[in-house]
Amino acid sequence: MSLKKTDEMDHNAWLKKQDLTVIETAFLTTLIWVDKRLRIVDYLELLETMYYRANLQMPKSHTEQYDLDNKFWYWYPLYSLGSLSIIAYLVAAVSGAMLGFYYSPSTAGAAAQGDPTAAYDSVVLILKDVQFGFMLRSIHSWAAQFMVAAVFLHMLRVYFTGAYKEPREVNWILGVVLIGLTLFFGFSGYVLPWKQLSFWAAQIGVEMALATPIVGEWAAQLLFGGFTLGQATLVRMYILHVFVLPFVVTSLIALHVGIVWVQGIAEPH
Amino acid sequence: MTDDNQAMTDGGTDEEARTDGGPPATVPPDDETPTWSERKEHSQGLAQLTYQYFERSRREDEDLRTESTYVERDVLGFPAWPHETIRNLAITSFFVGILIFIAALMPPHFGHPANPGSTPAIILPDWYLYWSFGLLKLNPLNPQLAVLDGNILLGNEFLGIIAHGIVFGAIGLVPFLNKGSARRPVEEPFWAAVGVTGVVLSLTLAALAIQNFFPFGLDLLITLTFLLPVLCGIITYAVLKTMREGYMYDLNRRYYMLRPPK
Numbered sequence: 176m177s178l179k180k181t182d183e184m185d186h187n188a189w190l191k192k193q194d195l196t197v198i199e200t201a202f203l204t205t206l207i208w209v210d211k212r213l214r215i216v217d218y219l220e221l222l223e224t225m226y227y228r229a230n231l232q233m234p235k236s237h238t239e240q241y242d243l244d245n246k247f248w249y250w251y252p253l254y255s256l257g258s259l260s261i262i263a264y265l266v267a268a269v270s271g272a273m274l275g276f277y278y279s280p281s282t283a284g285a286a287a288q289g290d291p292t293a294a295y296d297s298v299v300l301i302l303k304d305v306q307f308g309f310m311l312r313s314i315h316s317w318a319a320q321f322m323v324a325a326v327f328l329h330m331l332r333v334y335f336t337g338a339y340k341e342p343r344e345v346n347w348i349l350g351v352v353l354i355g356l357t358l359f360f361g362f363s364g365y366v367l368p369w370k371q372l373s374f375w376a377a378q379i380g381v382e383m384a385l386a387t388p389i390v391g392e393w394a395a396q397l398l399f400g401g402f403t404l405g406q407a408t409l410v411r412m413y414i415l416h417v418f419v420l421p422f423v424v425t426s427l428i429a430l431h432v433g434i435v436w437v438q439g440i441a442e443p444h
Numbered sequence: 445m446t447d448d449n450q451a452m453t454d455g456g457t458d459e460e461a462r463t464d465g466g467p468p469a470t471v472p473p474d475d476e477t478p479t480w481s482e483r484k485e486h487s488q489g490l491a492q493l494t495y496q497y498f499e500r501s502r503r504e505d506e507d508l509r510t511e512s513t514y515v516e517r518d519v520l521g522f523p524a525w526p527h528e529t530i531r532n533l534a535i536t537s538f539f540v541g542i543l544i545f546i547a548a549l550m551p552p553h554f555g556h557p558a559n560p561g562s563t564p565a566i567i568l569p570d571w572y573l574y575w576s577f578g579l580l581k582l583n584p585l586n587p588q589l590a591v592l593d594g595n596i597l598l599g600n601e602f603l604g605i606i607a608h609g610i611v612f613g614a615i616g617l618v619p620f621l622n623k624g625s626a627r628r629p630v631e632e633p634f635w636a637a638v639g640v641t642g643v644v645l646s647l648t649l650a651a652l653a654i655q656n657f658f659p660f661g662l663d664l665l666i667t668l669t670f671l672l673p674v675l676c677g678i679i680t681y682a683v684l685k686t687m688r689e690g691y692m693y694d695l696n697r698r699y700y701m702l703r704p705p706k
Contacts, residue, residue: 255535262536266543289559302554313551314544321543323572334618334639337627344619351616361570374558375567383580386601404560441627 253332254440260325261428267318268421270311277301277308280413282369282406294369294409319361326357338441346434353431356424363416369409377404377412566656578649579611580604584666615642630691633684641677648672 186207190200210216277300281293291299301308330350333339339347362380366373377399384395385402392402398415400407569577583600598606622635629636648669651658655665 258532258535259539262539263543266540285557288561289557291557295557298554309551310548313547316552317543317547317550320570320572321539323570327572331639331643335629335636337622337632337635339619340625340627341619341623347619348616351612355612358573358576361572365570368554369558370555371558371564372555372567374560375564376569379567379569379577379580383601383605386599387605388602 250332250336253328253336256325256329256332257432257435260322260329261432263318263322263325264424264428267315267322270315270318271417273311274301274308274315275417277305278367280367280409282409292369294367298368298370319364323357323361326354330354336441340441343434343438343441346431346438349427349431349434353424353427356420356427360416360420360424363412363420366409366412367416374404377408381408568654571650574650574653575646576608578652578669579607581652581655582607582666584662630684630688633681633688636684637677637681640680641673644676645669645673 190203277297279293279297284293284296301312366377381395381399381402381404385391395402398411400411582603586598586600586603626632652665652669655662658665
């Protein structure tokens, strides 16, 4: 009996003893490497437990139980509107990230009133010089339009199929918040090119904020960076559009979908 | 205790036979130590209330499950692979394809650079904010008070903001006002009518936002903005109410065929 300690859990030795193909060896090596560091085996066990606890038989829906298919088959496509708004959101996110490579949020460079600013020029650069840039802006803009349209229609579907009723009130209110944020997403994006309509749309926004008693001036400072429009407004709208809103909206969408997952889809019956 | 000391066939007692094998494997809890359920019951205040409520809701769940007449289907469900995946891929590619097609067909207009010195004749946001812009153009409805010499009570912009609050508040309140298990418009003509009123109102408000495009007076347009939605709502109510009888008869017939009334 040797005094040398043997490692009973020498996985690499165990690996060598076995007659494995290249793919199997590579897979096991990677698995062992990751498992030594993150101990994924624990999480796998958790997953396994959850898998076997899950009810493997689905309850029959009212539709199936009472043979009602022919009564509202025409509702079915409308049940995809929520996913369609998420798909449009993803398309807008990808194209927006690529536009962000070229866009600069700055009002510098205008010698006189009405001259193009750096922000405006960077959009012109995207339109004229960037390879595929014209199409990219078009896709980003249309993805936003599609998302808003899908979100509105999704709300109508939920309303007219009574899917908001108890116990789904919280998700309905979350959806109303998400619609508001989507609209604000669109508004902040509309301001970024700093063209004539962007400026005057932002002007209406500031005036609305200032007309609100008590919190109005504070809101104008926070969102528009002051009472008159300028560099501060553009940078705030930019940060809201590319940093704050993406995080907030993405997590709220995840919560929204998570609640649907937990509560199940409300079928008309 | 008397049972334990019964005489056994070998002449001894049960007590002796049991102690012969050594001490018991587990130490019996002494009387002072509370069990886990006792510990939970002994807790006070909010913790106790929470515990009691969870007990109730778990019992409710159990009762519902035992009383349930749910029928289970033979199949396990629509398989995630490949059926669901292929379907989702098809829907996604179709949708993104249409999006790219329209983006190529109708690229958005790009206007002149911002000029704080000259206000454009027509200021408009994107189409999805027209309804909101229409709410800001409700100035003629702003109440005028005789006490204030006919002056308006609120700033016009603030009236618009209040209108937004009312719209969002009303939408948020819907699930708290309309309860019950009815799902279809035909089952609840009133709420379907409310929905149609809201949809048409958003369209007429959008029309109000682009009022310059309408060849008739502003008064008439504002009247129509509120009259048309109500009219559409009334028509919806009438139509659904008429449909309802035959429709519900059919629905109930199917329902009672499968679940005859006791």
